[in-house]
Amino acid sequence: MTVHTPSYYNRFRCLAGECPHTCCRGWEVPIDRETAQYYKTLEGTMGEQVRGVLAVDGEGETAFLLRGDACPFLTGEKLCELQIRLGERGIGEICRSHPRFFYDYGSLRETGLCGSCPEVARLILEGDMVLEEGQDDRAGEEDPSLLEVLLAARETAMDILETPEATLGQRLQAMLLFANEVQVLLDNGQSADVPRLCGIYEEEFPLLDPAALPDRREALEGCLEALEGLEILEPQWKELLKRGRVFLRSGEMAENPCIDWGRRAEIYFLYRHWLRGVWDGDVLSWAEFGVLGVAVSALLGPLLEEGFPEVFRLFCLETEHNQENLNALQDKLWREIRLAEMLALADL
Ligand code: SF4
DSSP, rough: OOEETTTTTGOOOOOGGGGGOOOOOOOOOOHHHHHHHHHHOOHHHHHHHHHHTTEEESSHHHHHHHBTTBOEEEEEEEEOOHHHHOGGGOOOHHHHTTEEEEEEEETTEEEOTTTSSSSHHHHHHHOOOOOEEEEEEEOOOOOOHHHHHHHHHHHHHHHTTTTTTTTTTHHHHHHHHHHHHHHHHHTTTTTTGGHHHHHHHHHHHOOOHHHHHHHHHHHHHHHHHHTTTSSSSSSSHHHHHHHHHHHHTTTOOOOOOHHHHHHHHHHHHHHHHHHHHHHHHHOOOHHHHHHHHHHHHHEEEEGGGTTHHHHHHHHHHHTTTTTHHHHHHHHHHHHSSSSSHHHHHHHH
16 A cells, blocks of 8 residues: 655654643543453453443443543553553553554555644644655555545645745635635536646636625634534633634734644645545535634634644644534535635635
C-alpha cells in the first residue's frame, strides 16, 4: 500500500504526566477483544481489579467503567497504572494507538495525529506540514473510483491556502469557492472535469467582494448555536461557546486570525476529512467544516489564556471524537448552512 504521513507524525511524544489535558478522561475506554481476553487470564489482585471495572454495553462492546469522569487506572500523577504494572501488553489497542489515526482508501493508507491532543495541536500549528509518501507490504483493496481526482483536488485546495500575499480570509474563501465547484462537478457526474478545474484555480485566484456577503456576526452566531446543540464532551467547551455568543452580541470581539495558525489548521482538516468524499461524494461540507474550526478558533481564542491553539484543540475534541457530532455537523453543513454564510465566516 502507499502510505501518506504528515511530516510531524514521528516527532510526536506523549506528554504523559506533564500533559495538561490527559486523554484518559471524559469517555469510556473501549477494550478490544484480544485485550479483554488477556484480562480474563490475568492472575492476582491486578486481574481482579481489571475484571472488576470491565463492563459490556448494549451493543456487546467491552469498556472500562469510569471512576468519576476518568479511566479507573489513571493515577494521581496522570499516568496509566496498567502500563506501569503490565507494560504495553496491559493496555488496549485504542490506548496504544491514540492519538494516531489511519484511514484506508483502496491501495492508499493515510495516517495522522488527532488535533484533540495538546501536543499534537502544538505540532500541527507550529510548522508547515509536508506530506510524506512511502510503501508498506499490505496489498490494499481496489481504489475507490473518485480517489485519483479527489487527491488531485485536495492538493489544489491546499495550494490555494498557500497563496502568497493573500489574507487568510481570501485564501479560505478561494478554497471554499473551489470546493463548491468540485462539488457541483461531482453532483453532476462530471468528475472527469475536476483536473481541468484544478488547472483553472492554479492559474487564477478568485477574489470576493466582502460587501456581497451575508452578515458575518449572524453567521458566526448561527454556527456557535449549532455547536452548542451537539453532545458536549467538556463542560468548558459549552461555557466557551456561550461566552462567545455574549461577546459577539456586545460587539466587543477582537478576533485573532493568525494567518499561519489558520492556514495550518485548515490544512489539517482537509488532510483528515476531504478524502471521505470518495465514499459519499461530499467534499464541500468537509472544506466548510475546516473553515468553521478556523473561524471559531480565531473568534474564541482571545477568551482563553492559551488562545487559538486551545480552542482548535477543543473543537477537534468535541467534533472529531464523537461520530454522532461529526455526522450531525456534516448534515447541517450540507443541508442548512449556505455557502454564502460560510464565505462570510471565512472573512478573517
Ligand atoms: S492528550 Fe496527548 S499528550 Fe496528553 S496524555 Fe493523551 S496522548 Fe499524551
